[in-house]
Amino acid sequence: MDQLSGSDASFLHLETPETPMHVGSLMLFELPENYQGDYYEDVKAMLRKRLHIASMLTRKLAQMPFELAEPVWIEDDDIDLDYHVRTVTLRRPGTMAQLEQLVARLHASLLDRSRPLWEMYVIDGLENGQVAFYSKAHHSGVDGKAGVELAKVLYDTSSQMREVPPPRRKRTSGNYQLGVTELLQAAATNAAQQYRKLAELLPTAAKAFSTAASVVASQRTTVGQRSLNLGLAPKTIFNDSITNQRSYSTLSIRLADIKALGKRVGGTVNTIVMAMCSIALQRFLKDRGLLPKETLIAMVPVSLRAEGDSAMNNQVSMVRVDLATDIDDLHARLKAIHASSEAAKAVVKELRPILGVDVPITGSPWLMTGLASLLGRSNLASRFAVAGNVLISNLPGPPLTLYMAGARMVHYYPVSIPYHGSALNITVQSYAGLLEFGLTACRRVLSQDESYELVEHLRTALRELETLPTVNTDAAGEREARDEPSKASTEEEGGRSTQSDASPQAH
DSSP states (O other): OEEOOHHHHHHHHTOBTTBOOEEEEEEEEEOOTTOOSOHHHHHHHHHHHHGGGOGGGTEEEEOOGGGOSOOEEEEOSOOOHHHHEEEEEOOTTOOHHHHHHHHHHHHTSOOOTTSOSEEEEEEEOOTTSOEEEEEEEEGGGOOHHHHHHHHHHHOBSSSSOOOOOOOOOOOOOOOSSOOHHHHHHHHHHHHHHHHHHHHHHHHHHHHHHHHHHHHHHHTOOOTTSOOSSOOOBOOOTTSSOOOSOEEEEEEEEEHHHHHHHHHHHTOOHHHHHHHHHHHHHHHHHHHTTOOOSSOOEEEEEEEOOOTTOOOSSOOEEEEEEEOOTTOOSHHHHHHHHHHHHHHHHHHHHHHHHHHTOOOOOTTHHHHHHHHHHHHHHTTGGGTSOBSOSEEEEEEOOOSSOOEETTEEEEEEEEEOOOBTTBOEEEEEEEETTEEEEEEEEETTTSOHHHHHHHHHHHHHHHHHHTTSOOSOOSHHHHHHHHHSHHHHHIIIIISOTTSOOOSOOOO
């Protein structure tokens, strides 16, 4: 059995009927030419052969007595594949809008905690002949290693499915549930290990705080310049308590176009994405007379995982990025967004060694669960000051075309988590030369039609950004551009510094 880390378990404790804490993906597949089989049965057959590769598919939760400590993962030897893998047929005509509305409904329901925390849906009936595949898994179990394992289960790099060695026979005691003594002993051992890690980290923490303070001091701006230190965010319609009803919409654009645009106007892929969201949100709120005078602020998840770290836990923190919605000049707004994003990443880089450290707290499950319930039922989210207005994630995805059960994946859209006080989540993921947007929101705050309206504003925003002039048009700028192309290319493609890596979505 494996004890959940504090950060992993928090996704369980913060979950309420109004705020399911699972992440997902919507994929579109093209079936092989002249395909005559049953794709749903093909997917189940593939999973049946490969289920043992990914531990997240075969483990379930065991709660601690009286919720005094975090739960543990235990093996489930009786996986009901017909329960976890389901099929749905869209009514005619089978449009993309119908599919997105179906995904919104499927994403609204909680996962059954008595079983492994995942579900998958094969969806046919699309008018273009493609087959959709929607999957969701609880964020508590979607860690770095789980994402890699799940990709090995679902995907191939060609239409020819690879053979997987069969599972080895497991020798177990046959006990369905763990004993109270065994659970409490595991909790005590895990807590002792966490406190030891904290003690060992103290010298590193002191150095990290000192370096981060120096970085913050170096970011101070002169009089008249826009400050990089952000205050509280203004209140908007997105900063409200939410229901469990969801709206969902998608957008797909060419990644190469965004890279070229960022390089031309003096930004990164992440800068362009943030600017698109800034313009779209500003226009959406302004059309309704709801745009605050102060700038909107985005909450952006960033990965804390060091290179080569394969620990099975979520390692993620949040930074705040200025969306500069109070600046009318588009080029000045782009520069402000880029400066804010780079400044936030510089601080996180120095604090990375200590931000993801778990601190064991006795009784944290019932304490956090109670606070989460209070937050939703009391409507405190709409009354308290907020740190950010909207969640925006930019995830690096697979660069190659993938296949599942012989079918070619055409699109790979993310489906994410809105929460009380952050009713809109815009997640962007790269896939095979595309940048795939998924807008997940509380339907009471952002209806399905309004979600489509926001997508159109994103399209318009990209066209406006494409009209910006090329930076460094003077002679000095041209020399600088000639001197730096290899470095820019490395940052864009090799280092992936243009994309803020949030907690991995393994779907």
